[in-house]
Amino acid sequence: AAPPNMQPLRRGALAALSRVNVPQNYGSSSRVHTMLIRKFSVTSVSQEKMKAPKMVYISGEEMTTYCMQLIMKKWIEPHVDYSAWEFYDLSCVSRDKTNDKVLTDAVEAGKRIGAIFKEPTVTPTAVQQKQMGLTQPLSSPNGAMRKGWNGITISRDTIHIEGLELGFKKKVLFERHAVGGEYGAGYATVSEGNLETIFTGTDGTKTVVDSRTLSDKASSVVTYHNPLDNVTDLAHHFFQRCLKEEVTPYVVTKKTVFKWQEGFWERMKEVFNENYKQKFLDKGLLDQCGYKLAHLISDAATMQIIRWTGGGFGMAAHNYDGDMLTDEIAQIHRSPGFITSNLVGKNDDGTMIKEFEASHGTVSDMWHAHETGKETSLNPLGLVEALIGAMQHAVALHKGPQELHDFADNIRKQIHLAFTNGLGTRDLAGPSGLTTEQFVDSVALLLNGEALDSVVEKYNPSHSTLSKAQPFDDIDEAAIRRLFDDLDTNKDGSLSYEEFVSGLAKINVAPKKGQRRRMLRISLEDPI
Numbered sequence: 001a002a003p004p005n006m007q008p009l010r011r012g013a014l015a016a017l018s019r020v021n022v023p024q025n026y027g028s029s030s031r032v033h034t035m036l037i038r039k040f041s042v043t044s045v046s047q048e049k050m051k052a053p054k055m056v057y058i059s060g061e062e063m064t065t066y067c068m069q070l071i072m073k074k075w076i077e078p079h080v081d082y083s084a085w086e087f088y089d090l091s092c093v094s095r096d097k098t099n100d101k102v103l104t105d106a107v108e109a110g111k112r113i114g115a116i117f118k119e120p121t122v123t124p125t126a127v128q129q130k131q132m133g134l135t136q137p138l139s140s141p142n143g144a145m146r147k148g149w150n151g152i153t154i155s156r157d158t159i160h161i162e163g164l165e166l167g168f169k170k171k172v173l174f175e176r177h178a179v180g181g182e183y184g185a186g187y188a189t190v191s192e193g194n195l196e197t198i199f200t201g202t203d204g205t206k207t208v209v210d211s212r213t214l215s216d217k218a219s220s221v222v223t224y225h226n227p228l229d230n231v232t233d234l235a236h237h238f239f240q241r242c243l244k245e246e247v248t249p250y251v252v253t254k255k256t257v258f259k260w261q262e263g264f265w266e267r268m269k270e271v272f273n274e275n276y277k278q279k280f281l282d283k284g285l286l287d288q289c290g291y292k293l294a295h296l297i298s299d300a301a302t303m304q305i306i307r308w309t310g311g312g313f314g315m316a317a318h319n320y321d322g323d324m325l326t327d328e329i330a331q332i333h334r335s336p337g338f339i340t341s342n343l344v345g346k347n348d349d350g351t352m353i354k355e356f357e358a359s360h361g362t363v364s365d366m367w368h369a370h371e372t373g374k375e376t377s378l379n380p381l382g383l384v385e386a387l388i389g390a391m392q393h394a395v396a397l398h399k400g401p402q403e404l405h406d407f408a409d410n411i412r413k414q415i416h417l418a419f420t421n422g423l424g425t426r427d428l429a430g431p432s433g434l435t436t437e438q439f440v441d442s443v444a445l446l447l448n449g450e451a452l453d454s455v456v457e458k459y460n461p462s463h464s465t466l467s468k469a470q471p472f473d474d475i476d477e478a479a480i481r482r483l484f485d486d487l488d489t490n491k492d493g494s495l496s497y498e499e500f501v502s503g504l505a506k507i508n509v510a511p512k513k514g515q516r517r518r519m520l521r522i523s524l525e526d527p528i
Helices: 062-076 093-098 102-115 124-134 143-147 233-243 259-275 278-281 298-307 321-334 364-371 381-397 401-418 425-434 436-447 452-459 478-487 497-506
Strands: 054-059 086-089 116-117 151-157 171-175 186-190 193-200 207-216 218-222 248-253 294-297 315-317 339-347 352-358
Touching: 062 381, 086 102, 086 497, 093 102, 102 116, 102 143, 102 315, 102 352, 143 151, 143 315, 143 339, 143 381, 143 452, 151 321, 151 452, 171 321, 207 278, 233 259, 233 278, 233 315, 248 259, 248 298, 248 364, 259 278, 298 315, 298 339, 315 321, 315 339, 321 497, 339 381, 352 381, 381 401, 401 436, 436 452, 478 497
Parallel strands: 054 086, 054 116, 116 352, 171 315, 248 294, 248 315
Antiparallel strands: 151 171, 151 339, 186 218, 193 207, 339 352
8 A cells, every 4th residue: 555644545546456367378369560670678577576675765745745656656656665665745735744854853854864756835925825825935855855855966967858859969968066056045124234244263263254335224244155075975976977978078167257166166176077077088979178177157058058959068056057057957858847856965974966857847737637637647757767766776776676766767758659659648648649548558568568659559559550560360378478589688578789689689589681591571561
């Protein structure tokens, strides 16, 4: 059963949570046809659930919480024993009832466990506070989390689906400094007079940071700082990721005007030159930027993001600039639903704390439509990427189990398979796309081992190839299954290109160079 502290499912949920009937033997109720140009996957339903290591699950509210409840029920619960996970409800009502102790507890748990999944949450306005009957205003939980987990950076990357054009052709990586800047500012509205900003060191030494005379009758005075100690950790994290993804790194500041930003750039450059420059040169990743780490003024970065739609670059910036620039990247890459968001912190023992969430909010407008009984079509890709990231980080921290890491990869694979085979949500597929519940159900069937074509036939018959395929009444499906299992050498339930080529050669039907003695029918469109 779903954890008791998760919000109850609302209107329309009971029908969506009816048990999925899955054939015991793949292919026993459907035709099998030859379409060798498409990868196909067969994943048998686990008889024994995988044991998940400890992880923190933070629930939110509105449409994203409803969708995640469906996903937990239909994708995770049938395959994974997640009894070791700790659940914390950060809905506004829960935070209000506990006087925000639930937030304190969630932060403590995240620090202790190190792997966190978070649903989008609501930071209520004064109007929402009254509507919800809250006894006190609530601040965003993000500040408490970044502070409690020694936040270093918020990694935001574009999500790509092979076969779909979204925005950027290649991956774009972004590191947003997780602390400092306007978000932690102190402020006051003052009148005419003198203003001094004074720093007092631990030894009692005082330094006047700034002194000025205010002549306006009303002025907003703002004070904030930018920590520099953890920029070194940010730099290592950023450059290692850029190397792994083979993208060109850029550091973004406004240091020509804001001289105090020079320290961020200098630390980034020092780490790069001492540890990574030669590695980037060897990969040819600095060929287009003068063979050195490139700096971009934030104004220029804004323009280049629009121009560089080929992708293949990474950027690191201060907190506020990072927030704005990643919003721009999200819009070019279709929407925030196709961007990841991962808060990276550092524990006292040096291990990495990682919190994963979607880059978008709770999707209030869709939630209000759902509450009135209207159909909705929420694309859960950003949510699920976050869940996958948290599960895989938990596996990494606990050194296993590998099968859970692989299962998380398979979730991503089946979602992508659905998107590219007529089973997408309406943001991608238009009016004919699936509803929120239909999409969750279709991917659940794929995870349970249902043949792709039979799932397409059920949810989008106009896109199905089953109705177009010729009947093959004489096909021995048991033999086909044995052949597939034989070709699937790593037993992951799918054929990679290498396995496919090796298999064709093994059964002596691979097309040969030069004169051919036989003609191989590659797809249904080819003549017999």
